[in-house]
Amino acid sequence: MHYALLGPLDVRDDDGAPVAVGGPRPRTLLALLLLDAGHVVPTERLLDGLYGDHPPEGAANALQSQVSRLRRRILGAPIEFHPAGYRLAVDPDDVDALRFTRLAADGRRALTAGDHARASALLHEALGLWRGPALADVDASAQAEAHATRLEGARQAAVEDRAEADIALGRAAGLTAELAALTAADPLRERLRALHMRALAAEGRQAEALRVFEETRELLADELGADPSAELTATHTAILRARPVVGGARVGVPAQFTSFVGRRADVAAVEGLLTTSRLVTVTGPGGVGKTRLAVEAARDACFVDLAAVAKPEEVPGAISTALGVRQAGLLGPADPVAQLTAALTGEDVLLILDNCEHVVDAVAHLAHRLLGAAPGLRVLATSREALGITGEALYPLTPLSVDDDAVRLFAARAAAVRAGFTVDETNADDVRRICAALDGLPLAVELAAARLRLLGVTEIADRLGDRFRLLSRGERVAAPRHQTLRAVVEWSWDLLSPAERELLGRLAVFTGAAGVDAVAHLAGLSAGETEELLVDLADKSLVQLADGRARLLETVRAFAAESLHPGEHDRLQRAHAEYFLALAREAEPALLGHGQLDAMAALNAEGGNFHAAVRWAVTADPRLALDLTTTLATYWWLRGDYAEGGPAARDLLRALPEDTEDESFVLCVSSAASIGAASTADLARATGIMAALKEPLKRSFTTVIWAMTTGPDGDNLDAPPADYPFGEDPWSRALAELGHAMVMPYTALPGPADDHLEAALEGFRAVGDRWGCGETLDELGHRAGARGDARRALDLFDEAVRLSEELGTVADSAARRCSRAEVLFVLHGPERADAEFRAALDLARRSGNSAVLAGVHRSRGALAHRSGDPVAAIACYERALDEISAGAFVADLEHGRLLVGLARALGDGGDHERALVRLDEAVEILLNHWFLPALGEAARTWAAINAGTGRWREAAGLLGLGEALAGPMPKGFDDDGDVESAVRGELGEADYAAAHDPMAALSRGEAVAVLRGLR
Known part of the structure; x- marks a missing residue:
């Protein structure tokens, strides 16, 4: 779908056909969602946009109805519900307004970097998206008007940027008429006037350009009582002098003693900003490298270090000293600011004002005054917060990439203190661990590298839990705030208000990002108060804000956590754990129904916080930890994180009272079993609980987790299993059907399994559970394949893959793509199968599930074997053995199956x-x-090996034994039929039957006993 807002609202499908949206309200709702496509739009904002300041009673329900109708009108409109609002999950590039914003921003960046050709192309493309006034036929609410005004302003800026790029490219001839019309429409817009003057001058029409200046000067005086801006005045002067506007003398940047690692793109970006903006401020947390970036980007500037300035009134003197301005005599001005202004007037100077954060107000006022009085002055400031002046161009500097530049920086600094040090395969993981723990902060990475004088890389990585003690020795000649990691954070901490410090302390309890509601709950504040404080902290580079969530750098988190009293820390940890338990309980009912994706997204966002809550509760409150792990068990399983709760469950089993005999204990044992950590006694207790069930479980999904972590029961191979008492809700009935089909290969249950699977699929579809549908489709696909119906199997696997990808279950997607590859091999040959296997291998690696990764290699080995290449098959199976690790039933099953395949290939x-x-x-x-x-x-593999060594009668008996264990040999993808034909041909029908039939007639239990005895 394609959505257009730059003009009348227009929606088109992929074929270009128009899609009807509906009346004013649906159009306004869609527009508001499109303007924040990909992000959650709060319910309050949508209600305000639809109904204004006085929404009617029941407006929230009306909004929900509007969303539902919009989904129906625009088939497949991916509008997702979130606890805080709604999100339109479309590619921002499919929305012309967002595409325009991106292209205009990219064009501005190219312009500031001096790439005028690229800037021109991007800006022409951006402006070509406009079809008329933005949101032309959207209901004129205050919110819509604000968006329209913003877009129109961005359009105006893009027009000016495009004109500037075209003038630089020598295309002024086509611009003068357009710029004249634009200035006539907006005669007080001085940048337009300056561009018009430059275009005229570029055509050799200097006299006309100078007349434009005089007209503008008179108009500004008459209309506003103001003089022309510095930019307009500088343009006028440049035309008079017939030279470029930009230029100036630069002196005084200190020499550097170390190499500059990474940041090349940052340097280019700041250099570009300095060509178009007279005030550029590089912001970022302490130790991120703001000063070094400024020095690299402005080598010929005058450098003013404000770190040593103790009082705001000392700022002018520090700048005067750096500029070499002498104190005025008796007849000169007494005001130091007036002295500076007089000294800078008529001069072209670039000032670097370094470390402004502790005197930010004084610097802001002084910079504003100096820039207004001295048109040739430009300022590059570094600060942990912005100066907050109109016209200020901000460049937020982020930490180094922990997988690239931070590692290179560590290697460079480490080599300086330990000769010959390099990052190689023996230490790369530890170096990356150090860089990640330090958030890629350059100063912290350098301090860590310096510790290599005494410690090894692994020791440093292991001791970063006490980072402030470890990284307490810096360069002696460095500024005190940069000599230790603690001093870096302390410098910012001391500038905070008590309320800001208190909120940071509460944020330290969270892991990863935290939503505003969660932070407000722990802080005991309203959402509005919390938002305001978070914005203030973000402005000071201590909090990172994105998508309505707040995140701390790990170093800031560690410092803030130290600020809490022990009792306060424990109280906050408990409140944190209880809050996220309540959140998990609220989302749990929706995990297996139509709200599945929204519930999963809400829980996914809090993954780090759930882990932190469980880790704390395991030792502090085992009962609370048990509630958390059992409430999250279904979610973890649906994500494919089968062993997610394993370590906590292992520890919990040691801490729980011995009389814990309920469903939560079963789930705890299952989780521990997923990593091979459940004792025989615990498994026996859990088995007894499941066998004694008389009432339906609170969570029907418990049976799934129990079965998949412990496997089938070997005590009843020749009798129907005892049915668990499932609930009567539709999902539980569908699960019962699926369970019935899945246990049939292991028990004496009669009848076709496909009937149960079709009933299960119908039930799961009805309730909207993608997991249940995917599991059922996967099983149906395997059964279709075993029958030789490859096309049917491919259709089933296709849908199963799609569902697991929608759910975000990477492990399931990998396994199902493997199954799909096997069918593609049958239908289209090895090339198509290999492409699918590569996709499966990538997913398996991302999942971190060793059994799934081994399964991909096993499947590739099986197909290589079937292709007649046992050498390649053996290599695949041995690679799978390298990946597999012991754990739950599924891991052991995969291990056993790949050993069988390897034996056959050998x-x-x-x-x-x-x-x-x-x-x-x-x-x-x-x-x-x-x-x-x-x-x-x-x-059957044993039979094939015996046949290969001429032991034909033993081979016939083993083929019968295989039939007794698993039923008649599948006629689909397996090739054991060749072995059977060879054995029949060698023995003759009578002798074959004499050896085969008695074994085939054994019960399952008897067959298992025979197999055990043959070993």
Whole structure:
């Protein structure tokens, strides 16, 4: 879909056909969502835009109805609900207003960097998106008018930027008439006047350009009683002198003693800003490298270090001293500011005002006065907060990339204190760990590198929990605020108000980013008060704000946490844990229904805070920790983070009372089992709880987690399993159908599994659960493949992949893409399959799930084997063995299956001895979990190895044993039919039946006993 706001509201589908939006309210609602596409628009803002200051009663419900109708009118409109509002999940480039804003900003950056050709192209493209006045037919609410005014202002600025770029490219001839018309429409806009003068002068029409200046000067005097701006005056002077406007003398920047690492793009950006703005302020947290950037970007400037200035009134004197301005005599002005003004008038000077934050008000007033009086003056300031002057161009400096420039900086500084040091494969992980823990702050990274005089890289990385003690020795000649990491933060801390310090202390309890509501709850403030303080702290570079959430750098967090009294810290930790438990409980009911994606998004945003809450509660309040882990269990499983709660559950099992005998205990044992940390006694207790169930579980999903972490029960292989008492709600009924189908391969349940799967799919679709639909489709796909119906299998896997990608379950997406690759191999050959495998491998690596990653390599090995290349297959299987690690049932199952595949490849490659060793390892693992399909596969592999060594009768018996364990051999993708044909041909039908049939007639339990005895 394509959305247009720069003119009448217009919506088009991908084929260019118009889409009807509806009346005024739907158009206004869509416009408000589009203007913040990709971000959550608060409900209050939408209500204000739709109804003004006095929304009717029930307006929130009316808004929800409007959103629903908008979704129906624009089919597939991805409007997501969030606790704070609504989000239109579209690509910002599909919205002309946002595309214009991006292109205009990119054009401005190219212009400031001196790339006039690129700037011109971008700005022409941006302005070409306009079809008329912005939001022309959107209801004229105050909010819509404000957006329209902003866009029109941005359009005006883009027109001027485009004109400036074109003049620089020698294209003035086509601009003079346009600029004349624009200045006639807005005669008091001085930048337009200056551009018009420059265009005329570029055409050789200097006299006309000078007349424009005189007309403007008279108009400003008559209309505003004001003189021309510095920019207009400088343009006038440049035309008179027939030279460029920009220029000036620059002296006094201190020499540097170390190499400059990274930041090349930052240097270019600041240099570009200095060509178009007379006041540029580089902002950022302490130690981020503001001073060094300023020095690199303005080598020929006059440098003024304000760090040593103790009082605001000393600022003019410091600047005068740096400029070499002598004190006036008896007849000169007594005012030092007047002295400075007199000295700078008529001069072209670039000043670097370094470290302004502690005298920011004095610097702001002085800079404003000097810039107004001295047209040739430009100022580059560095400060932890902006000066706040109109016309100030801000450049927020962020920390170095922890995977690139920060590592390079560490290596460079480390080599200076330890000769020959380089970052290599033996220490790269620890260096990245150091840089990440220090947020990529250059000063902190340099202080850490300096510790290599005494410590190793691993020691430094391990000791950063006490970073202020560790990084307490800096350069002796550095400013005191830069000699230790503590001093860096203390310098900013001392400039804060008590309320700001208190809020930072509360923010220190959070991990990652925190929403305003959560911060307000812990701070005991209103949302408005909290927002105001957060903005103030962000202005001081101590808080990072994005999408309505606040985040602290880890170093600031550590310092703020130290400011809390021990009792206060514990109280805040408990309040934090209880708040996020309530948040998880509120979202949990929606996780398995139509609100699934919204609930997942809300919980995803708080991942770090959930971890922090659980970690604290495990030791401080095990019951609270148990509530947290069990409430989050479904969410973690849906995300594919199967072992997420494992470490906490392991510790909890040691702390819980021995009489804990409920569903939460089962979930705790399941989580611990996911990392192989549940004891036999704990598993037995949990098994007893599940076997004794008489009433439905509070969470039906518990049965899923229990089954997938512990596997099938080997005690009832020849009897129908005892049904768990599922609830009567639609989701639980669908799960019961799915569970029925999934256990059929392991038990004596009669009937076709597909009937149960189709019923499950229908139930999950009805409630809107993507996880349940995906699991069911995946199982149906495997069954279709086993029947040889590859096209049906591909359709099913396609939908399963789509659903897991919507849900964001990377591990499931990887596994299902593997299954899809196997079908593509059958339908289209190895090339298509390889492309899908590469996608699956990338997803598996991102998931961090060793079983899934091993599964991808196993699947590739199986297809290489089927393609007749056992050597390539063996390489894939051995790579899978390198990835796999022990854990839950699924990991052990994957381990056993890949060992079976490796044994088959080794056997077909002629290495029968190694094949039998690997097969024995596989059977030992699989017998622990009673996974009958894999045990059947192991028996058939054993048959193939025996056939390869001429033991035909044993091979026939093992084929029968495989059938007893897992049913008749699938006729789909497997190739064991060749083994069976070879054995029948060698023995003859009678002898084959004599060896095969008794084994095939065994019950499952008997077959398992025989297999165990054959080892």
